[in-house]
Amino acid sequence: MQVLALLPGGEEDQLQALPAMAALAEQQSAQLHVVCPAQAAHIWTLLPAVERCIPFAFGQRWSLADWANLLGNVREPDFQVSLNLSTDWSIDLLLSLSRIPMRVAAGGFSATEQVQQPTGWRTQALRAWLQSLGVHYDANAYRLPLPRSALAEARAALPPGNGPALLLGPGVAPGWSPEDWREFVAAMGQAVPSGRLLWLAPEEEAPAGIRRCRAATVMAEAATVASVDVVLTDDPRLAQLAVLTGTALVAAGMEDPRRLPRRDAIKPLPPLDQLRPGEVLRALGA
Numbered sequence: 001m002q003v004l005a006l007l008p009g010g011e012e013d014q015l016q017a018l019p020a021m022a023a024l025a026e027q028q029s030a031q032l033h034v035v036c037p038a039q040a041a042h043i044w045t046l047l048p049a050v051e052r053c054i055p056f057a058f059g060q061r062w063s064l065a066d067w068a069n070l071l072g073n074v075r076e077p078d079f080q081v082s083l084n085l086s087t088d089w090s091i092d093l094l095l096s097l098s099r100i101p102m103r104v105a106a107g108g109f110s111a112t113e114q115v116q117q118p119t120g121w122r123t124q125a126l127r128a129w130l131q132s133l134g135v136h137y138d139a140n141a142y143r144l145p146l147p148r149s150a151l152a153e154a155r156a157a158l159p160p161g162n163g164p165a166l167l168l169g170p171g172v173a174p175g176w177s178p179e180d181w182r183e184f185v186a187a188m189g190q191a192v193p194s195g196r197l198l199w200l201a202p203e204e205e206a207p208a209g210i211r212r213c214r215a216a217t218v219m220a221e222a223a224t225v226a227s228v229d230v231v232l233t234d235d236p237r238l239a240q241l242a243v244l245t246g247t248a249l250v251a252a253g254m255e256d257p258r259r260l261p262r263r264d265a266i267k268p269l270p271p272l273d274q275l276r277p278g279e280v281l282r283a284l285g286a
Contacts, residue, residue: 001028004074004082004100006035006091008058012259013122014043015240017085019142020126025049027135033077035070042218046144058088067094074098083129084108104129122258123243140261144244146223154223159211163194165228166284168210170201171235175252175272181207184277191281198228200238230284234272242266250283 003024007017014036024030031051034044038055054073056066071094074082082095084105095103095110105111106128115128124139131137158165166188170176176184185207188195199206200213200221215221218237225231225238226245233239234252236259242249243261253271254260260268267283269275 001030001081002033002077002079003028003030004033004035004077004079006056006082006084006086006095008037008086008088009040010037010236011040011043012236012240014040015237015244016123017126018043018047018144018244019123019139020130020137022047022049022142023135023137024130024133028133030081033073033079035073045217045219046222058086058091062090070094071097074100081133084111085129102132104132120257121261123261125258140263142244143246144222144226144241146219146226146245150219150223151227154215154220154227157211157213157224158227159196159198161194161196163196164192164230165196165198167198167200167213167225167228167231167233167238169199169231169233169235169238170204170272171233171238175234176277178205178207180272180277184280185210187277187281188284198224200224201235232280232284250280252280 005021007014021032025032032049033052034050035054035056037057041053041055044050044053056070067090074094075098079100081102082100084091084095092108092110102113103111104113104115106115106117113132118125118128127137197210198213199210206212213224215224222241222245225241225247230248231238231242232250239249239251239254248265250267250269251260252269255268260266269283
């Protein structure tokens with residue numbers, strides 16, 4: 001089965017859609033083609049079932065040439081199904097001009113199968129798009145498979161020792177100052193002397209004495225996340241990788257229930273700039 005998935009949104013949105021695409025590929029032997037923004041296309045290197053990523057700027061950022069190019073890409077393969085998560089009228093028009101017999105969407109004149117958009121965690125909400133295809137889908141049970149070589153490399157890069165490994169991943173949003181991070185690291189060292197701290201933030205300088213992670217690809221990042229015991233982050237990409245790998249997570253600024261599942265090992269917090277290091281330390285159970 002050839003499936004075209006039209007997935008607007010950034011890295012977080014693509015990662016939230018990944019378990020649904022994996023279930024479709026596994027249960028229906030689907031060959032997947034994903035249309036997504038170019039800056040998020042690298043996410044799909046995590047799922048080998050995706051044969052091709054087609055870049056497209058959803059919303060009002062595309063040109064007529066972009067749209068015509070996408071139409072050519074959509075009409076070329078013999079797709080049996082399209083899954084459209086976009087509400088863009090231009091995508092609706094494009095699909096109406098395609099030869100795809102089954103077009104699943106939450107609305108629009110091109111849809112042959114309309115679904116009710118569920119509330120709650122967005123990753124599980126995609127079940128509505130898969131039901132008409134006969135796919136059983138439990139997003140909470142999904143775990144991202146990773147190559148052994150990537151996991152071995154990530155584990156070898158961890159700080160030495162046998163204590164719990166904590167990955168610190170500040171995002172690009174305003175959060176803690178360098179002084180706040182130094183205060184947190186010092187408090188963590190007192191509370192858990194055997195703790196091993198790893199820093200993953202290409203744009204931020206690591207606090208003194210903390211090993212910097214050199215992960216250069218999303219696959220390497222995923223392997224690093226899977227290799228530690230806990231992730232502390234306000235970076236949506238790292239938070240979603242923790243969800244997909246089943247790693248314990250303390251996620252700042254992600255209290256919206258649509259973003260994270262309810263799990264004992266996942267603790268959503270207010271944004272970092274509203275928290276003191278001691279509050280985060282307590283959330284970690286240290």
